[in-house]
Amino acid sequence: MRFNCAEIGLEVEVTGTGEPVLIIHGFTGCGSAMAPLAKLLSGRRILPDLVGHGRSESPVALDPYVLTSISSQLSSLLQQLDASPASIIGYSLGGRIALTFALSHPEMVKSLALIGASPGISNQQERDLRFQQDCALGDSISQVGIRNFVDTWVAMPMWESLRNSLTPQQWQDSIKQRAANHPLGLANSLRASGTGAMSPLHETLQHLAAPTLLLVGEEDSKFLDIAIQMASTIPEANIEVIRDSGHATHLEQPDATANAIMKHFSCS
16 A cells, blocks of 8 residues: 655555554565564554665655654554554664654554664764765665665675575575665665664663563674663663574564564563
8 A cells, every 4th residue: 555654655565453563674675575574473564665665755855764754754654544552663774763763753652672773873983984884885776786786785794694594585585575676765775764874862762661672683793782782771671582593583583583572562
């Protein structure tokens, strides 16, 4: 279904009935990329393609890609679906969006489950460097083509665990899905939604009201450290380490991930 959300056209899949669950995908993903997890969950599952991804709009202007703008788009979506307050699942980029959304629209959030998420980069120099790297990466998409960009993206060490956990066909399907995204949409997402462009949330995590589950793969050491730091600040947070998994626990260990999420939501 197509929705006009804060002047951005978003493609959204809604399935099931019951309590609303908003599921937010990661960079180069789309709503359908979260379907393996969504199928294991109960409730009214809402899976949008984020701006610049999937079949949603990929505007030229950067403003719609800023995390606060994406939060406004998702707020409009939930209002149109009469799906507030919702439990929210966010993966990677989707986790950063979910955090931003929960802090800016607390009344619309019942609980949070964040997979491989981060509150941004607190160090200004590190953030500036990451911003430069993200912009250069975005520029490269038009130079090398989206398929070559995707091949380079998934060749990074953080995706090795995912590749090893999927069948060859599943891995190729994943590549095909990522490469179907709009080149400009992905480039602008890097420029305006990347960790380097994000206003860090470390100082505001103490105000996060929603019960929060931080999911992280045991092989994802970087994000495990981040989860431990976040849990020390968020008033009501728990960490669930998913065994035999890297960054994408929902794809590498979908059953364990879904079970942890449903247990958390049932107690929230």
